[in-house]
Amino acid sequence: MTTPTRGPIRALSLTLFLFSLSVSLPAQAGWFDWLYKDTYTQTRYPIVLSHGLFGFDDIAGYNYWYRIPEELRRSGADVYVTQVAAANSTEVRGEQLARQVEEILAATGAEKVNLIGHSHGGPTVRYVASVYPQYVASATAVAGPHTGARMADVLLGMQQALPLTGEVIGEIVNAAVSFLDLISSGGYEQDSLAALYSLSTEGSAEFNSHHPEGLPQDACGEAPEQASNGVRYYSWSGAKPLTNALDISDAGMGLLALLYLGEKNDGLVSSCSSHLGLVIRDDYWMNHLDEVNQIAGLTSPFETNPATVFRQHANRLKNRGL
Numbered sequence: 001m002t003t004p005t006r007g008p009i010r011a012l013s014l015t016l017f018l019f020s021l022s023v024s025l026p027a028q029a030g031w032f033d034w035l036y037k038d039t040y041t042q043t044r045y046p047i048v049l050s051h052g053l054f055g056f057d058d059i060a061g062y063n064y065w066y067r068i069p070e071e072l073r074r075s076g077a078d079v080y081v082t083q084v085a086a087a088n089s090t091e092v093r094g095e096q097l098a099r100q101v102e103e104i105l106a107a108t109g110a111e112k113v114n115l116i117g118h119s120h121g122g123p124t125v126r127y128v129a130s131v132y133p134q135y136v137a138s139a140t141a142v143a144g145p146h147t148g149a150r151m152a153d154v155l156l157g158m159q160q161a162l163p164l165t166g167e168v169i170g171e172i173v174n175a176a177v178s179f180l181d182l183i184s185s186g187g188y189e190q191d192s193l194a195a196l197y198s199l200s201t202e203g204s205a206e207f208n209s210h211h212p213e214g215l216p217q218d219a220c221g222e223a224p225e226q227a228s229n230g231v232r233y234y235s236w237s238g239a240k241p242l243t244n245a246l247d248i249s250d251a252g253m254g255l256l257a258l259l260y261l262g263e264k265n266d267g268l269v270s271s272c273s274s275h276l277g278l279v280i281r282d283d284y285w286m287n288h289l290d291e292v293n294q295i296a297g298l299t300s301p302f303e304t305n306p307a308t309v310f311r312q313h314a315n316r317l318k319n320r321g322l
Contacts, residue, residue, distance in 0.1 A: 041314035042076025044322055045112045045137045046104055049081050050097055052119025053195055056186065057083040065118075066293040071307040077314050080104050080113075084124065085188035087195040090207055093120070094127025096188065101128060101135050112137040114317050116310075118292050119143055119269070120199060122235070122276065123207060130211035133229040137322045139214065139277075140313065143237040143266055143291050146208070146215060147273045148201030150259040156200045159193065220272035222279045232322065233277025236309065238286030241267035243300035253287040266291065280313070 051057070051064045058081070063069065069079045084096040101113055114137050117125035122144015129139040145152070197203040208215055214233030216223045226232050241257035242250050253267030264271040264283070271282040285303035289295060293306040 038075040040075040041072050041311055043114055043314055043317045045110050045114050046078040046080055046108055047072060047314060048101060048104060048113045048115050050115065050117040050121035050124050052121045054086050057081045064292060066297055068293055068307050068310050071311055072314055083186050085190055087190045087192040089194040090123045090127055090198040093124045097124055098128050098132050105135065114138045114322055116140040117144060126211055126214065129231045130213050133231050136231050138232040138317055140234040141276045143269045143274050143288055144276060145199055145269045145273050146204060146276055148204040149199050149269050151256055151268060152196050152199035153201055154259065156196050214277040216275050220275060222275060223277050225278040234280060235274055235276035236280040237269060237271055237274035237282050238266040238284040238291050239264045239271050239282060240285045241287045243285060243287055243290055244298045247295055247298040249289050249295050
């Protein structure tokens with residue numbers, strides 16, 4: 001009977017040992033970057049994130065896009081988190097974002113950027129893509145209220161019916177978001193009533209008449225992926241206001257969803273209103289906060305992780321040469 005030599009056994013043992021390490025250690029740890037380089041999200045152009053109403057970039061280390069930038073960067077994406085006025089008109093926010101895009105282009109030497117906006121950030125990135133298409137390779141809206149949001153209509157109606165009360169409430173909200181802006185190092189002027197009008201059905205219709213790129217022709221329809229200005233447009237959104245019993249924000253999302261009287265929505269934006277360009281999905285088991293992995297990642301355990309959806313989209317952009 002022939003006894004196997006020790007050489008092949010040792011080689012097999014070493015192979016199994018290295019394999020077990022590769023399985024047990026996360027790729028993001030960088031332990032074996034020398035052996036495996038993950039480029040899944042490595043787009044040609046930088047990815048620029050734009051927050052929604054009452055949003056911010058970072059407060060004391062807590063990011064509006066909870067862990068999403070990190071997940072994109074770990075596979076090669078060049079990601080920039082921007083900050084515009086927490087509450088102001090789409091046009092004002094759009095010009096603020098455009099100035100930051102110019103800075104990013106100058107700093108990186110890139111020719112264009114891939115814009116991704118959440119909520120009011122959706123119309124905001126659309127403004128930049130429409131007015132400055134030479135800067136933009138793609139514009140993606142995550143639950144953007146492109147034809148308006150029901151809550152904005154209700155609040156605008158109250159403000160118009162009780163103008164003095166509305167103005168007082170507006171000043172209180174401005175003071176609150178100014179503080180939010182201050183602690184997140186924004187430094188922008190706030191105008192909550194202007195934001196409210198931009199997010200209303202009336203304000204959205206006016207905005208869309210000037211910046212129609214990427215909008216579907218029919219209600220709840222879909223537009224060509226590439227618009228006449230050369231920019232590619234994408235969108236996705238959730239349709240479940242209640243997603244995680246441990247998330248204290250779910251109750252508020254559930255109550256706000258009642259305004260839609262059964263129409264599919266994420267708690268703040270209807271699925272149809274979120275449609276822009278190529279609609280990836282409009283029915284994720286996510287509410288309006290889940291879509292950016294808030295609050296602190298407490299999302300539905302039965303749905304794809306929001307950060308994974310962003311990673312998949314970055315890979316989509318990469319595969320299109322963007």
